[in-house]
Amino acid sequence: MAIFSMCQIFPTFIMPIALMTVGFECGKLVAVVYTHRNWKVLRALSKFYYCGIVFCLVLITSSEIFGFLSQSYTETGSRAFVISSRLSALEKERDNYRERLDRLEKTLSELPQGYVTRRLKERRAAGYDELNNNLVRTEKEIADAKAILATESIKAGPIFSIAKLFSAATDTVVLIFILALVGVVEPLSIGLTVAVSYLWMVSPAGVYSEKMSYDHAGRIREALMLRKIKENKK
Numbered sequence: 001m002a003i004f005s006m007c008q009i010f011p012t013f014i015m016p017i018a019l020m021t022v023g024f025e026c027g028k029l030v031a032v033v034y035t036h037r038n039w040k041v042l043r044a045l046s047k048f049y050y051c052g053i054v055f056c057l058v059l060i061t062s063s064e065i066f067g068f069l070s071q072s073y074t075e076t077g078s079r080a081f082v083i084s085s086r087l088s089a090l091e092k093e094r095d096n097y098r099e100r101l102d103r104l105e106k107t108l109s110e111l112p113q114g115y116v117t118r119r120l121k122e123r124r125a126a127g128y129d130e131l132n133n134n135l136v137r138t139e140k141e142i143a144d145a146k147a148i149l150a151t152e153s154i155k156a157g158p159i160f161s162i163a164k165l166f167s168a169a170t171d172t173v174v175l176i177f178i179l180a181l182v183g184v185v186e187p188l189s190i191g192l193t194v195a196v197s198y199l200w201m202v203s204p205a206g207v208y209s210e211k212m213s214y215d216h217a218g219r220i221r222e223a224l225m226l227r228k229i230k231e232n233k234k
Contacts, residue, residue, distance in 0.1 A: 005064035008071070021064070028057040032190050033197045058186050065185060069178045087145040090138055097135040104128055 006021045007014045035042070035050040042050070163170040 001068040002061045002064040005068040005071075009067075024057055024060060028054060028061070029189075029193050031057070032193045036194050036197050037201065054190070058190070062182050062186050066178060066182050069181060073174050073178070083145055083149045087142065087149060090142045090145060094135065094138045094142060097131055097138060101128070101131050101135065104131070 002025065003018050003021045006017050010017045031050055031054050035047070035054070039047070163173040166173070
């Protein structure tokens with residue numbers, strides 16, 4: 001998602017941008033692992049520096065993921081948005097026709113009851129029948145647009161149904177949902193990285209000795225022995 005978003009923002013040189021984004025992600029994970037493993041020996045300034053790097057990288061990748069999810073929602077709900085805009089325009093047009101008909105009926109009602117012929121002439125002159133026909137046509141178009149909007153909302157996904165269920169704006173519900181996803185994805189990636197680093201540090205060296213080089217396994221055994229010596233001294 002981060003790579004796709006960065007390539008969409010800077011589409012001129014896709015390959016360098018993609019490699020840079022991969023570097024961001026790898027650098028974030030390496031910085032997290034290094035800071036976690038050396039937290040006790042790092043100085044305060046170094047801790048602040050590495051935490052600041054991780055924080056900036058998290059902001060960058062979070063904004064990229066947020067942009068990717070927002071673009072996906074926009075593409076998914078674009079047709080529903082167009083129909084919704086058309087529906088709003090039709091409803092305004094309907095209200096305009098109703099207002100004009102109400103004014104015309106009020107004007108005709110002021111004529112004496114015996115002036116039937118004059119009433120008919122005034123109705124024809126004011127285009128009463130045409131206004132009424134336009135109102136009926138607009139009502140039909142509104143009904144058709146509502147039916148199409150309901151169908152498109154179902155196709156677009158459950159988020160529209162959730163918004164309708166809670167009588168909330170769809171954009172607001174989607175925004176909350178995207179923020180929740182972004183707020184979970186980035187901390188989860190860092191948490192899993194720290195968890196893997198911790199398990200690697202505390203696991204017995206024999207478990208990995210068959211998959212490691214001899215020197216690497218020896219360094220791990222030496223580190224574990226030094227840790228046990230420190231613990232015994234304490």
